[in-house]
Amino acid sequence: MTDLFADDAPMHPQPVSDSADAPLADRLRPEQLSQIVGQDHLVGSSGPIGRMVAAGRLTSMILWGPPGTGKTSIARLLAAAVQMRFVAISAVFSGVADLKKAFADAERAQAAGQRTLLFVDEIHRFNRAQQDGFLPFVERGTVTLVGATTENPSFALNAALLSRAQVLILKRLDDADLAHLATRAEQVTGRPLPLDQDARAALIASADGDGRFFLNQIETLYAADLDAPLDPAALGRFLQRRVAVYDKDRDGHYNLISALTKSLRGSDPQASLYYLARMLTAGEEPLFVLRRLVRFASEDIGLADPQALVQCLAARQAYDFLGSPEGELAIVQACLYCATAPKSNAAYMAQSHAWRSARQTGSLAPPAHILNAATRLMKEAGYGAGYAYDHDTADGFSGADYWPQEMEPQQFYRPVARGFERQVKERMDWWNRRRSTAEGA
Template identity: 70%
Template sequence: MTDLFADDSPQAPHDTAPADAPLADRIRPASLSEIIGQDHITGREGAIGRMVAAGKLSSLILWGPPGTGKTSIARLLADSVGMHYMAVSAVFSGVADLKKAFAEAEKVSAMGKKTLLFVDEIHRFNKAQQDGFLPYVERGVVTLVGATTENPSFELNAALLSRAQVLVLNRLDGPALDALLTRAEAAEGKALPVTDDARRALIASADGDGRFLLNQAETLFSIAMGSPLDPAAMAALLHRRMPVYDKGADGHYNLISALHKSMRGSDPQAALYWLARMLVAGEEPLYVLRRITRFASEDIGLADPQALAQCIAAKEAYQFLGSPEGELAIVQACIYCATAPKSNAVYKAQKSAWKSAMDTGSLMPPANILNAPTNLMKDLGYGKGYAYDHDRDEGFSGDNYWPDEMSPQEFYAPVERGFEVKLRARLEHWERLRNERKD
């Protein structure tokens, strides 16, 4: 199960919070078994459960969305294995704070006790500061437990990652958040003053963040009401949580990937959902349209040449109309691409041709297709024997256009879908003519 309350106060895990403390503090888990929603790591068979059972803790990076229990897990880990607990926040701490923490850990180590150093928002430390942890981790002065909402692969030093195990915390689902509300009701000694529908709406509005949910619940508990609130009345009382979406970080790339793959999978309904998720959260519409335009060439190509035209038209329409009216054109382009026949033949052709160009270097074109604007070039054989295609039957000469040192290659292979069916037939026809004229 998992927790949701991150702060950097020195309160030990087993301390009882004062009666006037925030609700999140009053129902903070007292043991790992009380963590809600993270059984995959805190349970008996999970990584943390196994470490605690063995009584030996390695350095960890806890990676997960806000309000999923990273801080509480770190506190409870220290208590479970009998380690000295210290916490710093990368948001508020600098080099001096780290030196102080390491000095304290050295003293504790000299007395025969190990220190668990919890670093909240560890990704906010720069690379040099992250390197500063390495000697203390390697010597065993501290066992590092870092918490981050960002992808560690991009935000943490490789050296630090190699010395720590990355554990991924799940976004809290509906049952986990409902269990958290039940725990809050037990602490308050009364039911949440909302209808069943409003309770479900409250859980949905938390967007997987338990801390946010508890803050909303605390507001509801504090207001005297004659009758339970329905969803509309509750929405008027509480502010709505915006979805977690950082346009410069992981959420940005995760959602654009989901949009791209939904279109590739010809699921316009899912594609519309991910498109809406990004635009509602404030993503730049033209960025999304640029990705859809790329998709039109990469995943549709000549299976439906109109896909690219639809995207360019959507750009013109959006720039002409602006938001929000112009976003309808982006929706149209998205639906068109999601429902179009798919082919990556153009994409594969580009990759193959580019590789061949790199591999073959500076091979000259055959002399017959070289331009000969001067007499000297004509004397050297430039353009000699060139077959003008319009003078031949079917407008096709079957001439050679490849370097003399290179055999003909096949980069573009149309698929049996959409317009490329016609292109495949056309290419096969020309290949037959080419072979006949060779004979």
């Protein structure tokens, strides 16, 4: 790889290329922080980066955001704004030897009175031990670390490193930001985009907030030297459809399953179906979604609609039988059933309270009258004495006390007055009144 740490490495960011042969993204690369698109909450005068630049002093930071939102440009311009030496490495291509050389060069620069901004792209790809290697140099001020990551730093980075760096969140570019980039591209090239207004909007939507991808698509359009503007259908045929940004073991995975769960819990079948589609069309394992639906049926619906669990298990069986794509309709049916079912977390809360009580009370013995007298000795010891067989009573309910003598009766399960649980609640209330009457007699 190119030696980024040689003595003649650039002390300041390289100027933006003016060559007409340079990639469009390079030609439009901002030359000052105020030109960064879509991140005013960070680089504006009241933002954390804007304030640091105004003070002339940087702290180490982690730039967390989606691809193509300006992380590299911000780091490059930060160094120029505060007159720092700029060194960039990528965790994809660098190892321990590269880091050692970068730190050694930074120490020599520090001795000469020059500060170093070390930009580490994809910093989450360094393992835990490599991340720990940054700590002494950050603490001593040998380098000001600016790391860039698309992954949640809470999970991807060491706690020790996070405690020494400020996490700054970049936003995905919205339609107005991308439209601004399109206008700048037209100004720099002196050519209008070969698209009608509807196709222009479709191109913006296809970028999914990624400015770099958007500019690359524009460059592809310019390179084709089209004779007439394209409409949305023609644009779709011309450009390959972009695959949804979704890593099945990373943030996209957890964010979308969280969105699906909360939409189901909020009884919004339309939003639930949207997030289900987002996951399945992006390649999520259908069985993962089915597992979450089965859990949801017990945790968030429970006995308010006992058929929810049946529907989800049937969907799992149907998917096993049919496979994709036919079996995905059964997943849709289960999703819609859960979204439109009455909700209750009473069973979930009952489990939580009962488990906690069981841990706290240890090995309390059940009352003797409900113990089985399997031997004569046990019968002589009082096992089973006074047991009331509920089926022999007039109402099929004896009202006996089944709790350990050392423990007051508890109320773990509190059904709600919704769905089938309304009937369960009515029965339980009746039983509780009968018990109260029996105890007062």
